[in-house]
Amino acid sequence: MNYLGSKVRLSGFIFEQIKNSVNERLGDLSFCDLFAGTGVVGNFFHTKVKSVLFNDREYYSYIVNKAFYSKVNGHRYLSMLEELNQLKGIEGFIFEEYSEYGSAGRLYFNESNGKKIDAIRTRIEYLYSSSQIDKDFYYLLLATLLLAVDKVANTASVYCAYLKKLKKTATYKVKMIPIQRALKPVENTIFNEDSSVLIKKIKGDILYLDPPYNGREYSSYYHLLNTIALYDTNFIPRGKAGLRFYETSNFCLKKEAENSLLQILTDSNFKYIFLSYNNEGFVKPSRITEMMSSLGEYACSYVKYPKFKSCKTNSKQYTEEYLHCLIKD
Ligand SMILES: C[S@@+](CC[C@H](N)C(=O)[O-])C[C@H]1O[C@@H](n2cnc3c(N)ncnc32)[C@H](O)[C@@H]1O
Numbered sequence: 465m466n467y468l469g470s471k472v473r474l475s476g477f478i479f480e481q482i483k484n485s486v487n488e489r490l491g492d493l494s495f496c497d498l499f500a501g502t503g504v505v506g507n508f509f510h511t512k513v514k515s516v517l518f519n520d521r522e523y524y525s526y527i528v529n530k531a532f533y534s535k536v537n538g539h540r541y542l543s544m545l546e547e548l549n550q551l552k553g554i555e556g557f558i559f560e561e562y563s564e565y566g567s568a569g570r571l572y573f574n575e576s577n578g579k580k581i582d583a584i585r586t587r588i589e590y591l592y593s594s595s596q597i598d599k600d601f602y603y604l605l606l607a608t609l610l611l612a613v614d615k616v617a618n619t620a621s622v623y624c625a626y627l628k629k630l631k632k633t634a635t636y637k638v639k640m641i642p643i644q645r646a647l648k649p650v651e652n653t654i655f656n657e658d659s660s661v662l663i664k665k666i667k668g669d670i671l672y673l674d675p676p677y678n679g680r681e682y683s684s685y686y687h688l689l690n691t692i693a694l695y696d697t698n699f700i701p702r703g704k705a706g707l708r709f710y711e712t713s714n715f716c717l718k719k720e721a722e723n724s725l726l727q728i729l730t731d732s733n734f735k736y737i738f739l740s741y742n743n744e745g746f747v748k749p750s751r752i753t754e755m756m757s758s759l760g761e762y763a764c765s766y767v768k769y770p771k772f773k774s775c776k777t778n779s780k781q782y783t784e785e786y787l788h789c790l791i792k793d
Pocket residue numbers: 467468469470471472498499500501502503504505519520521522525657658659660674675676682683713714715
């Protein structure tokens with residue numbers, strides 16, 4: 465998934481920096497990915513630490529992170545995917561509101577994918593409500609659907625708008641294919657809360673923070689993934705993009721970002737804190753240095769990193785991605 469702010473290509477760098485800053489055996493420590501998104505950073509650590517904790521306020525992220533640690537038997541998973549892939553499409557909410565020839569005229573999916581998504585999503589709900597699958601399997605199937613949908617969405621990679629004409633990948637058939645899961649069983653806890661609230665209730669060893677750093681709001685950029693995951697078909701999609709109601713994250717508000725960050729740092733009950741933040745973000749690197757230095761031993765490193773690219777923008781621009789490190793007093 466081409467996720468906005470994804471650290472997939474930075475995970476190795478982040479791991480090396482953390483490993484070198486922590487003066488203890490990683491295998492004895494817990495790791496918390498508090499703004500987890502796709503969970504790639506926490507997942508990178510799952511084979512190396514004692515336990516992992518993920519959190520994100522977006523429901524799709526919660527589903528994807530739950531699914532990575534699902535214990536569903538591989539054969540059962542594969543045969544269920546086969547069954548779901550054979551379903552005949554139906555005219556449901558996703559078709560009507562977000563698909564070609566649907567009544568709302570939004571072109572997020574071609575006609576057959578829109579109908580197929582409705583059929584698969586309806587079937588998953590039925591399987592769970594009739595106790596044919598448990599919650600663990602339910603999350604795994606939902607995550608599989610979200611990742612499958614993302615591959616055929618007719619967008620420039622985020623869902624705040626759809627393209628006027630179907631792009632090539634949007635004409636491919638949506639297909640449920642097995643998703644990557646944990647390589648090793650590890651104690652894991654997944655939350656779906658506001659980080660500013662959750663941070664007061666948890667404690668651990670290593671805290672990794674990757675909040676949004678500008679006004680790009682994930683609830684609007686990925687609204688359709690939440691809608692497919694929740695399938696709460698009784699709301700009226702708003703505007704051209706068919707948005708659902710959401711509250712803007714404080715980290716996406718220029719006036720609030722600095723205080724919210726400082727509050728997280730102060731409230732956190734973790735010894736080692738690492739913060740990914742971009743040099744073009746709402747909070748300037750020098751201010752972060754000040755804030756973190758006042759709380760303990762501080763260090764910082766950075767890498768040059770290509771800017772987020774959607775399929776519309778093809779620029780080769782670079783930005784500096786900072787990793788601020790704090791060992792709390
Ligand atoms: C830069 S992305 C994280 C990307 C992630 N590290 C990855 O590689 O996929 C920031 C994440 O913070 C989440 N977020 C924003 N505000 C939040 C809040 N107040 N509490 C919890 N999560 C929040 C967003 O939903 C988004 O997934």
